[in-house]
Amino acid sequence: MSQLLEKAKDFVVDKVANIKKPEASVSDVDLKHVSRECVEYGAKVSVSNPYSHSIPICEISYNFKSAGRGIASGTIPDPGSLKAGDTTMLDLPVKVPYNILVSLAKDVGADWDIDYELELGLTIDLPVVGNFTIPLSQKGEIKLPTLSDIF
Numbered sequence: 001m002s003q004l005l006e007k008a009k010d011f012v013v014d015k016v017a018n019i020k021k022p023e024a025s026v027s028d029v030d031l032k033h034v035s036r037e038c039v040e041y042g043a044k045v046s047v048s049n050p051y052s053h054s055i056p057i058c059e060i061s062y063n064f065k066s067a068g069r070g071i072a073s074g075t076i077p078d079p080g081s082l083k084a085g086d087t088t089m090l091d092l093p094v095k096v097p098y099n100i101l102v103s104l105a106k107d108v109g110a111d112w113d114i115d116y117e118l119e120l121g122l123t124i125d126l127p128v129v130g131n132f133t134i135p136l137s138q139k140g141e142i143k144l145p146t147l148s149d150i151f
Contacts, residue, residue: 020050021129022082024122026138032093041142043092043118047134049082056081057090058131061121064094066114071100082124092120113141 024047032042041064049055057079064072072094082088120136 021126021132022047022049022051022055022124022134024048024120024134024136026118026120026136027089029116029118029138029140029142031142038095038097041094041096043094043120043138045090045092045120045122045136046087047082047090047122048087049084052085054081054084056125058123058125060090060092061123062092062094063119064096065117065119072096094118113143115139115141 024045026043027046028042028044030042031039033040043062045060058077060076060079062072062074062076063070076092079090080088116139118136118138120138122134122136124132124134126132
């Protein structure tokens with residue numbers, strides 16, 4: 001009897017481990033908006049859903065770093081759902097206060113861009129499996145506009 005239970009357990013574990021899961025990637029991070037309070041960056045996250053039904057997104061957590069320091073972090077609760085059998089583009093706004101940007105002046109002054117690392121956790125609710133977090137990480141640089149770009 002114990003062998004039968006062990007085989008059943010192994011079968012279930014194997015099936016759950018091989019279930020297709022949604023996949024995600026960060027496709028772009030750009031300067032989005034400048035206001036008196038902060039600078040807003042926009043990250044575009046592409047998420048593919050292999051299932052024939054939509055999947056609710058529980059939350060998106062993020063940590064935006066530059067020069068090895070965290071400059072913005074937070075969570076976005078209930079940002080919507082993933083389209084059934086399709087790829088969904090999510091826009092993630094990241095607001096960075098000016099007082100933190102001043103501390104990045106050394107990095108900006110060297111090459112007129114901001115080197116960044118964006119860490120994301122996309123938590124979705126999968127049937128049978130439960131909450132599942134897709135970890136993402138993207139490194140890159142954001143070129144800042146010059147006076148010749150503006151005029």
